[in-house]
Amino acid sequence: MSNNYLAWKIRVEDFPINGKIYEQIKFLLGFGILAPSGHNGQPWEFKIVNNILNIFVNKKRALVKSDPSGKQLCIGIGCLIENFCIAANFYGFETVIQYGNYIISDDPIAKITLNKIKNISHDRDNLIHFITKRSTHRNNYTSQPIPEYFINNLHELSSDNIKIFIIQEKKLKEQIADLIIQAQITAMDKPYFRQELSELMKSNITKSKIGMPGFAFGLPLPISLFSWWMIKKINMSKLNKKIDEQTFKRFTSAFIIISSKDDTKISWINTGRLCEKIWLLAERHGLKCSPNAAPIQELGYKEQLQKLINSNLNPLVLMRVGYSKKISRSTPRLSVEDLIIKTP
Ligand SMILES: Cc1cc2nc3c(=O)[nH]c(=O)nc-3n(C[C@H](O)[C@H](O)[C@H](O)COP(=O)(O)O)c2cc1C
Secondary structure (H helix, E strand, O other), X not given: OOHHHHHHHOOHHHOOOOOOHHHHHHHHHHHHOOOOOHHHOOOEEEEEEOOEEEEEEOHHHOOOOOOOOOHHHHHHHHHHHHHHHHHHHHOOEEEEEEXXXXXXXXXXXXXXXXEEOOOXXXXXXXXXXXXXXXXXXXXXXXXXXXXHXXXXXXXXXXXXXXXXXXXXXHHHHHHXXXXXXXXXXXXXXXXXXXXXXXXXXXOOXXXXXXXXXXXXXXXXXXHHOOHHHHHHHOOHHHHOHHHHHHHHHHOOOEEEEEEEOOOOHHHHHHHHHHHHHXXXXXXXXXXXXXXXXXXXXXXXXXXXXXHHOOOXXXXXXXXXXXXXXXXXXXXXXXXXXXXXXXXX
């Protein structure tokens, strides 16, 4: 196995029970860093001080052109925090999170304090067991509807502050699909968007620890070698419109939309946490997910989405969900060691 996939080899049973707190937090981070992030940029790095994990934004890996407000970045950080907290709680730690303001300073975006309060869990259904199984499935889903118990699970997670919408009705699903396709075309029309994306499009044999190999989009090796160039030069969303229409309309069981009352950095992070929880719950039920940020990011589309689902809350995450017959491969990751800030 190439070095850039080694992070996925983490095993729940390898927790260093008798190790120092530093080693234990490093191990927990091994689950954190498997989180999804926009273009797989992994815009995070860490400092561990005693029993505190400091999470920093790595500005070099942030998508400054396509995500200048940091919304997608904060959602990704939320996914990382959720993975980390699920792992910490599984091994008996209580976690307390404080948020900083990275946008105006170089301070940590979040600090997580850990205290050991109970024994290690033996729950085989715990979401920690699904972290290494999760991935983005962009392929077609089967016609099998999503089960009632999963929908009930999601309704239980909905609150006044962050609401979850599940859209299964054919006509509404088609309207949302059209909105996604149009928003993707709008995003891909911008050369700076394509440039940033092309830098993170990788071949199927890449040794890079960041970015997306072509196989994540169903590309065979020869095409994956040129995918960065095609993305840079061509609006592929325009070219793939018909295929996307099929995927989003016929081969998507439902859309999940997560909307928040507030539109602040903390609400973006909390929405990211909920997004990752839903993604792992889906995986536990054998369901696959794939997010689409374009209608959230592109000007004017958010309002159309609000109108379609009849809600004036802020939509922050939009994902397809369904069953898939295809097995999808994990994408590369930086190692925890790569991501710990070394103090001189
Ligand atoms: C905030 C956020 C936004 C994303 N937006 C998109 C998107 O618009 N289109 C897409 O195909 N994937 C999107 N993804 C999926 C990422 O590309 C994916 O998580 C990343 O490449 C790592 O792959 P993995 O999820 O299989 O581990 C998004 C993920 C996150 C966390």
